[in-house]
Amino acid sequence: MSPRGALSIYILIRSMSSIFLNLSNACLLPICSLHGAAVTTVEGVGSTKARIHPVQERVAKCHGTQCGFCTPGMVMSIYTLLRNHPEPTLDQLTDALGGNLCRCTGYRPIIDACKTFCKTSGCCQSKENGVCCLDQGINELPEFEEGNKVSEIPKLFSEEEFLPLDPTQELIFPPELMVRQMTLKELLEAKENPQAPIVMGNTSVGISNHTALFTNDFILGLTLGAGLSLAQVKEILAEVIQKLPEEKTQTYHALLKHLGTLAGCQIRNMASLGGHIVSRHLDSDLNPLLAVGNCTLNLLSKEGERQIPLNEQFLTKCPSADLKPGEILVSVNIPYSRKWEFVSAFRQAQRQQNALAIVNSGMRVFFGEGGGIIRELSIAYGGVGPTTICAKNSCQKLIGRPWNEEMLDAACRLILDEVSLPGWAPGGKVEFKRTLLISFFFKFYLKVSQILKTMVNGTDRVLSALEDLHSRNHWGTSKYQDVDPKQLPQDPIGRPIMHLSGIKHTTGEAIYCDDMPVLDGELFLAFVTSSRAHAEIVSIDLSEALSLPGVVDIVTEEDLRGVNSFCLLIEPEKLLETQEVSCVGQLVCAVVADSEVQAKQAAKKVKIVYQDLEPVILTIEEAIRHHSFFQGERKLEYGNVDEAFKVVDQILEGEIHMGGQEHFYMETQSMLAVPKGEDQEMDVYVSSQFPKYIQVTWVAATLKVPANKIMCHVKRVGGAFGGKVTKTGIMAAITAFAANKHGRPVRCILERGEDMLITGGRHPYLGKYKAGFMNDGRILALDVEHYCNGGSTLDESLFVLETGVLKVDNAYKFPNLRCQGWACKTNLPSNTALRGFGFPQSGLITENCITEVAAKCGLSPEKVRMMNMYKEIDQTPYKQEIDATNLIQCWKECMAMSSYSLRKVAVEKFNSENYWKKKGLAMVPLKFPVGFGSTAACQAAALVHIYLDGSVLVTHGGIEMGQGVHTKMIQVASRELRMPMSNVHLRGTSTETVPNANVSGASLVADLNGLAVKDACQTLLKRLEPIISKNPKGTWKDWAQAAYDESISLSATGYFRGYETHMNWETGEGHPFEYFVFGAACSEVEIDCLTGAHKNIRTDIVMDIGHSINPALDVGQIEGAFIQGMGLYTIEELKYSPQGVLYTRGPDQYKIPAVSDVPTELHVSFLPPSQNSNTLYSSKGLGEPGVFLGCSVFFAIHDAVRAARQERGLLGPLKLDSPLTPEKIRMACEDKFTKMIPRDEPGSYVPWNIPV
């Protein structure tokens, strides 16, 4: 079973009365819980050997896979849904995908594939006011200019060729499916053993089946069996509220609301109501509601039945109010609500779906017959204490008061007093949490007032606080130019060809490093890492670890004597550190054992004694204070900045801080080193972007053997984004060392938490700027300082910094510009390359400055952007020529496509009509220079063989990491050799076939390797042309045989020497880039000023990508990068303790965008190609540019926050840092509630986390 398929499986369970399918997370399922169930993984759904299932086919053909690592999980989610609902609604489909994550695609193509199963596809399926998305846009504005109707746009896939879904052809239940036999009596007997926990969904600890646990009845309210899954509870509640009068179902409505966002459907399918209640998590969504809803728990033990209330005592585990040993929870009674009783649920999380609440709440008020006087009031909160907290005293004091504004004011003060959070509270975000406590109560106040019609200041503007953020079904369009009608039909260049591995991704047949079968004698390696940010290692005690069964060795610095140090650029680094550690997560030693479990257990038993050292520098500000920088300040100067400042109308100074980003590639760092047993040869299979580096710089150097003894092979990589270069090399070297020492294969696969801790990510940045501008918005002088947080070692920090400095102008001609940059040396894990390489940070700093200039001039940021943009032919600050015609064209097209002007007016109208909800609209331009800065770094090679049966094998130096480079290379070979793509094969990347290949990165992989493949194919064709012309009707088999007979070589290497690029940092001049990718993006958002939530309503992107080689892959790169950028600028937040420990070490704490975060409308359009260039078929590299466009969402939120502040009379400068999380949005929308909360004196406490 593929490990990726294992992420989501479905299980068939025959319960007492029915058979049901459950989508589940395999990692949480104890194998014993599957007794009586049939389990299907993605391999069982369909395969290339048997029959591909329509779900697998459509996800692949709709281009819903890139690296493919997440794909089996996606397939299982859709498949299970279709088995339960053959014609699902779009809501059901997006809900089904809510528990899955994809880091590559941006979800739109996966949603597209899903839509093909819905009854109506191709539109939003929303018929609000009788119009659907295709008729009318969100602001009731036309979506497209005339002549641009969706129907006229060439499609990226053709629905006509899809296999039909025939539910009658699905797998049938195995007849041996058994009913589980455990009885309640047996369960109670088992419970006599106090060590025996009940395991239900196992989502909390990590039962069985009896009617009482799984039924529901309606005596005195709804009694739900404790064994019901949360998904079943959701279904029951949805049915119940249809049948009962609304006044009886207040609590059920509220529960249902939270069940819609609680985790993903996999967890809801597994987690039981009883397990949820009994585990009493601090952030439980349901317990606050059940507590205010006066629920009763029905317990059973051998002594008999009893009832206890689900109240504060139970929630705080007070022994007198808790379950006794031997007792189980059988069911929960949720009483009906009464007339004049109102219940509401509130929650705010970092991400809309599948994220634990930062704060949640259940609130209930009962007035008795009329009068509006409070008779009962209950308020409970989650997320603000060790368990659910009830504001009991506050509620008590408010009884007897009328429901009016005085009561609201008193309630807020009482709540803040009772539910007090210290400044150091775990989880941080303390002021935000305090604000949410009373913001939620205000929402409740408004809601009830609206029903009671007692609102004194009740206007429609205020009631917007109650509406949920706009949620309609997703739809998107992709507009590209079809190939020239004269192009030969078999020529695939320019056509939307499916990813070469698409079907294998969806069937789980694609092999990744950890899928490789276990080899004879294989060992596993686990790292021991430092737990201190800066300390001397006093001693390391390996004895206990070494004594554990299965442990073979522990590799330390001592073993690596003579090869432990390396120098990537100018600063020496070590592979393993046993003297002085400089960050938490630094590699100290590595345990080698017979199995993964043994290695990891032993790694925990290595005892390290530290002596802490000073200083501990974690933040950029601390680094500046300590003057802690890596060597190599970078500076770029153009014009005369100081003189220009003397003539401008206004000068502003500002700064913006930008947090880092985790790569979150789905496949964690993985490697397998296999000693060959003779001549010191070793094969290394690794998930890396840079095999040559692994082979030469790391493994060969560490083993002290020539590089020709080491073969490094990469079949495919499950996502990389820049994170599989440096750290991968270090870990591969240590793994290979262990393999060599023991003469046995050694595998090392990092767990997600280890991976996030060890490998670093995108550099946090601090940008300081001083802009001199005229009152009309023209910026004449810009002086910028960039500081990036490089972490403890240099890694690629200087390159990142250089890129940021070189790209500081983004799309603007600043006649006088100075930019200086420093890489800060801190005690954090070393940061490294991440998609965009400094540009997403640098671009944000510049755009933020422009936004501030616009505010000072009283102009829209878009006007100031346009005014300062490059126009036609010009010169960059490093004096490279630039033709900006297509930049302006993208901007204009984006303005038109997004109906910017009309929507700007509509946004302003919305804002004037709504006080608590605001919309924002922003458009940003993009100039992304592409190149590596040196010709040598751009060289590439390929090897093409023609075999005697006429088939062709292509090899090149690029790595397939989801971007589809292998697919593009086969398209190139197919065009050049004029043969069908099916005749060409590509097996992977290896240092044996193409030596000395450059790193796969910087958007250039297809560009460079494509030119090499083209070169090899042209060489072959030239050799074969005489043979082909002699027998023009022959087949490739005939020609290959004839060539062989004439002793003509059927194998050729291809080479591309690299673009002529260079940069002189002494003079600040050069030609570091080959070309520029231009683009523009316009985004619209809506924010909830009371909670800080935001919804991405719509994004329009226009890109100038030259002549696309494969529009499907190129759209995929743009959308995927855009969504990754959107995550970077809005929700992805790394949190470090004041001691330098990374808290955010997994998907539960670190939130990347999920399907619910994709803009409701996403339109991507390519500018018609206008210029030919010397790139591969005049195409452009697109891997990275789209990331920056995600900041259009940042600035749209900025726009909305500014609107809120203006309305509240806050007209001064607005400083918003990135990521613009719910916390930052809420706290920036200052109001009477933010003024009411207690604030802690800075320095009076140690905060839980610090911004770095």
Ligand SMILES: Cc1cc2nc3c(=O)[nH]c(=O)nc-3n(C[C@H](O)[C@H](O)[C@H](O)COP(=O)(O)OP(=O)(O)OC[C@H]3O[C@@H](n4cnc5c(N)ncnc54)[C@H](O)[C@@H]3O)c2cc1C
């Ligand atoms: C990825 C993920 C996301 C999540 N997101 C959310 C979220 O957004 N909001 C939220 O509120 N929660 C969330 N949760 C928590 C989830 O709701 C709980 O883990 C789940 O409800 C627990 O139920 P279970 O059946 O899995 O319990 P188990 O793990 O099986 O058991 C939990 C505890 O309850 C005891 N127990 C279980 N049943 C009984 C019984 N009948 N009688 C007596 N004792 C019993 C067990 O012995 C154990 O001590 C999330 C969990 C995961 C893993």
Ligand code: FES
């Ligand atoms: S294709 Fe989804 S994570 Fe790569």
